[in-house]
Amino acid sequence: MSPESLPEPRTREGRAGLAALRAEPERAVLAFDFDGTLAPIVADPRAARAHPDAVQALARLAPRLAGIAVITGRPAADAVRFGGFEGAAGLEGLTVLGAYGAERWDAADGSVHAPEPPPGVAAVRAELPAVLRQAGAPDGTWTEDKGRALAVHTRRAASPDEAFALLRAPLRALAERHGLMVEPGRMVLELRPPGADKGAALADYVREKRAGVVAYAGDDLGDLPAYETVTTLRGDGVPGLLLYSAPQAGNEAVPGLAERADVTVGGPAGLVRWLNGLAETLTASR
């Protein structure tokens, strides 16, 4: 293992988190965001796929850990499909928590638990085209219907940032009229029901696995609640590690994550290197 593949965390808490993870992996939960963390950012959200070596890297670690979860804003079924997680050898214990934790898929039985969306989602779906038209949404604006949420993407507009800024207020007003919230992300404004977030999803998963160590990797604003959960757990004496998946060349960075993270990896490829580095140190210390 080269030091590059498993760098020293830059904070004291992070170093304690990594030390605990290496000392007692069987008590550890590892959780990952999907887009931007396990899967490279691409222009068309339907074309996103996990890094080609991600499943194998996770599968190397899984037998040594208390649990691995993917916690994503995607519907659970989409993340399973785009991740290539179904039937993956070594990932029979994987859990995917979709829609910020409102949905769940377990590899153990292949079941998806996805509660009915609240009625506000149907109302927003019906009104959204007119709201976008009235707001002057530029060409390239694209709506992803996620079942229990609608995500308006601006990445393919000529000026993605300007389109994002233009649409923010009208979309927030639409969401609020129907009891939804706007979840901002990387060139996306998602109108979704409140009541779920990645922080609560991670805390529940850690409790379920009775884990005594936790690591979380993310890249976007929706990951901040999970960062917060790791921070809270650390305060309660549970060692934790925060990883930040930095944007690939030419892609935007999101404020608030890099500063808080203990370890920065270079996007999904860097995360795969880190996972393989961890797997090697665990094997070496067995």
Ligand SMILES: O=P(O)(O)OC[C@H]1O[C@H](O[C@H]2O[C@H](CO)[C@@H](O)[C@H](O)[C@H]2O)[C@H](O)[C@@H](O)[C@@H]1O
């Ligand atoms: O929680 P995540 O797994 O990170 O999901 C967040 C959103 O990811 C997707 O959008 C992002 O990735 C797209 C594909 O690379 C990219 O085109 C887009 O600009 C990004 O915002 C997904 O489409 C959304 O539904 C997720 O909420």
